[in-house]
Amino acid sequence: xxxxxxxxxxxxxxxxxxxxxxxxxxxxxxxxxxxxxxxxxxxxxxxxxxxxxxxxxxxxxxxxxxxxxxxxxxxxxxxxxxxxxxxxxxxxxxxxxxxxxxxxxxxxxxxxxxxxxxxxxxxxxxxxxxxxxxxxxxxxxxxxxxxxxxxxxxxxxxxxxxxxxxxxxxxxxxxxxxxxxxxxxxxxxxxxxxxxxxxxxxxxxxxxxxxxxxxxxxxxxxxxx
Amino acid sequence: xxxxxxxxxxxxxxxxxxxxxxxxxxxxxxxxxxxxxxxxxxxxxxxxxxxxxxxxxxxxxxxxxxxxxxxxxxxxxxxxxxxxxxxxxxxxxxxxxxxxxxxxxxxxxxxxxxxxxxxxxxxxxxxxxxxxxxxxxxxxxxxxxxxxxxxxxxxxxxxxxxxxxxxxxxxxxxxxxxxxxxxxxxxxxxxxxxxxxxxxxxxxxxxxxxxxxxxxxxxxxxxxxxxxxxxxxxxxxxxxxxxxxxxxxxxxxxxxxxxxxxx
Numbered sequence: 332x333x334x335x336x337x338x339x340x341x342x343x344x345x346x347x348x349x350x351x352x353x354x355x356x357x358x359x360x361x362x363x364x365x366x367x368x369x370x371x372x373x374x375x376x377x378x379x380x381x382x383x384x385x386x387x388x389x390x391x392x393x394x395x396x397x398x399x400x401x402x403x404x405x406x407x408x409x410x411x412x413x414x415x416x417x418x419x420x421x422x423x424x425x426x427x428x429x430x431x432x433x434x435x436x437x438x439x440x441x442x443x444x445x446x447x448x449x450x451x452x453x454x455x456x457x458x459x460x461x462x463x464x465x466x467x468x469x470x471x472x473x474x475x476x477x478x479x480x481x482x483x484x485x486x487x488x489x490x491x492x493x494x495x496x497x498x499x500x501x502x503x504x505x506x507x508x509x510x511x512x513x514x515x516x517x518x519x520x521x522x523x524x525x526x527x528x529x530x531x532x533x534x535x536x537x538x539x540x541x542x543x544x545x546x547x548x549x550x551x552x553x554x555x556x
Numbered sequence: 557x558x559x560x561x562x563x564x565x566x567x568x569x570x571x572x573x574x575x576x577x578x579x580x581x582x583x584x585x586x587x588x589x590x591x592x593x594x595x596x597x598x599x600x601x602x603x604x605x606x607x608x609x610x611x612x613x614x615x616x617x618x619x620x621x622x623x624x625x626x627x628x629x630x631x632x633x634x635x636x637x638x639x640x641x642x643x644x645x646x647x648x649x650x651x652x653x654x655x656x657x658x659x660x661x662x663x664x665x666x667x668x669x670x671x672x673x674x675x676x677x678x679x680x681x682x683x684x685x686x687x688x689x690x691x692x693x694x695x696x697x698x699x700x701x702x703x704x705x706x707x708x709x710x711x712x713x714x715x716x717x718x719x720x721x722x723x724x725x726x727x728x729x730x731x732x733x734x735x736x737x738x739x740x741x742x743x744x745x746x747x748x749x750x751x752x753x754x755x756x757x758x759x760x761x762x763x764x765x766x767x768x769x770x771x772x773x774x775x776x777x778x779x780x781x782x783x784x785x786x787x788x789x790x791x792x793x794x795x796x797x798x799x800x801x802x803x804x805x806x807x808x809x810x811x812x813x814x815x816x817x818x819x
Contacts, residue, residue: 337580377709395708397813400621403628409656486705487642487784487819488635494643499711 337348346537347456352425362409363473363513365391365401366385370510387396410477417470426533433463440528455533456541468514472509622812629816636818638752642783646699651712652766655704656773657746657787659807660737667772668742668793674777676796679738682729689763689777695719695727698760705786705809707819716762716781720754730799738798739780747791747806749782755817758783761794786817 348356368394371385376395378384392398408470420426437460445461456467482492482502524530533539643748656662699717725732737754739747753759759782763769770776775792782790788808798804809815 370568373709377706394812396808397618397621399707400812404621404624407624429731433721485635485701488637488640490640490643501706503709 343480345541346539347541348534348538349417349538352416353537355412355419355546358408359473360417362405362412366409367510367514369398369401369405373402374507379504394398406477406480409469409473413473413477415484420547429458430463430467433460433467436466445550456539462513465516465519469520472512472516476506476509476513559615577605589662609686618812620773622658625812625814628814632816632818633750635786636752636816637653638756642702642758642819643799644715645703647701647715649713649717650701650766650814653714653771653800654714654765655710655712657706658743658792660743665744665773666793668777668795670777673777673795675794677728678796679800680731680734680796681799684728687751692719692763693725697764698757700760700783702782702783704781704787704790705745707813707817712791714781715758715766716764717767718761718763718781720757721759721780721812722767723760724748724761725754725799734799735801736799738804739794740796740798741791742793742795745791745793745807746803746804747780748815749780749785750816751781754807756782756784784818786819789801789817 368390372387372390372392373395375384380468384510390398391401441461478492479496479502482489482496483499483506485494486499486502493499493502496505524534529538566611592611604669618671658665666690670689674688676686676691677684682798696719697717699715701713701715703711704714705711721737722732727735730737731734732751735751737749739749741747749759759780762775762781763777765771775794778794780790780794789806804816806815
């Protein structure tokens with residue numbers, strides 16, 4: 332542990348969002364959009380809710396088969412990129428440093444602050460509790476989306492998973508709800524980012540540099556929590 | 557300013573066509589549906605819009621996506637466990653009648669006339685004699701109460717029975733090491749199964765639904781029912797079975813659907 336800290340302290344200062352993370356973020360953003368748009372086209376062929384059809388203008392693929400082709404192509408990018416992202420988040424300590432701990436009291440405080448437009452964004456490098464909750468939540472939902480996707484794709488090979496989800500149609504519904512949650516996250520995430528444009532810039536250029544000491548302290552805080 | 561006669565079009569014939577053409581083809585002319593023609597020109601117009609932008613880009617994207625789809629075929633055949641059984645259900649859960657599906661509406665189903673119908677066999681098969689329906693009925697029957705899952709997303713539980721395909725292929729001396737089993741259907745439909753899926757214990761040549769002979773809309777007299785494939789892989793109104801090593805592209809695969817389509 333001491334040796335580890337020592338090595339880190341010697342490293343040059345790094346950006347808030349290191350390059351690999353930025354690349355993975357944007358690959359994920361694009362593949363998620365393509366998955367949702369092709370998914371809408373696939374959904375249109377057999378709707379779950381009679382009142383809900385997605386207009387052709389916002390779907391991907393000429394016909395359902397092309398949407399399926401897109402869906403089953405982009406899934407590889409989403410999953411491979413996602414695995415890299417999860418590995419990166421765990422092994423560099425980023426998840427622990429940036430997303431934990433999440434405290435209920437802080438969430439409530441910051442929700443109130445956000446709704447009354449008193450939420451401060453003075454320090455970009457430190458996520459507030461609502462951000463932590465949203466980011467952690469969307470990561471978990473995308474993982475769930477992959478799991479329910481596998482269940483729908485291979486309901487016989489993974490029949491145990493399908494019965495765990497409550498049957499094939501239930502798995503479809505969960506997959507749909509996961510999509511809805513991701514779209515909702517997307518709307519909130521993009522609107523909030525637009526309200527504080529320097530956060531978008533940070534995800535493009537890397538954002539403020541973080542002193543190694545600060546990173547180390549943050550790591551210790553995370554470990555102690 | 558003088559009044560000029562209408563300018564002669566370059567495209568106007570110098571000699572007018574013989575009017576008898578009209579009377580000779582009166583019936584044909586009257587049958588021309590002008591609305592249909594107009595609609596046709598409209599979609600033709602729409603097509604030129606598309607070609608205007610990027611037909612070739614679109615072709616490139618299509619061929620790329622099809623390459624990925626073939627890669628997915630290989631992944632799926634690795635994921636496929638030939639010994640894993642699909643869930644089965646109870647008789648009380650069976651939906652009657654089964655749900656209709658084809659590439660056309662139910663009104664356009666062309667029932668098979670049993671006079672002269674025989675199941676033809678071709679390809680890597682030792683005994684290529686064709687089978688009458690009586691012979692098929694006499695074959696040991698296997699019942700499967702399994703879920704039909706359509707690529708569109710709907711599903712229903714059906715009760716199918718008929719010869720087990722593996723037993724049938726063994727009986728006719730088919731080469732079970734061949735790559736594909738192809739089903740040729742009465743409605744110009746064809747489907748091609750990989751051999752491991754064809755030999756799966758829950759793959760049958762169904763002749764009956766819920767204990768009664770299958771009715772016309774659902775594939776009478778003979779159709780495929782396999783528990784390990786998406787719905788459209790289950791060929792209906794089968795007229796011939798071919799065992800082969802060369803891939804035959806099925807009806808929906810030609811449209812861009814994934815070939816393996818295992819579930």
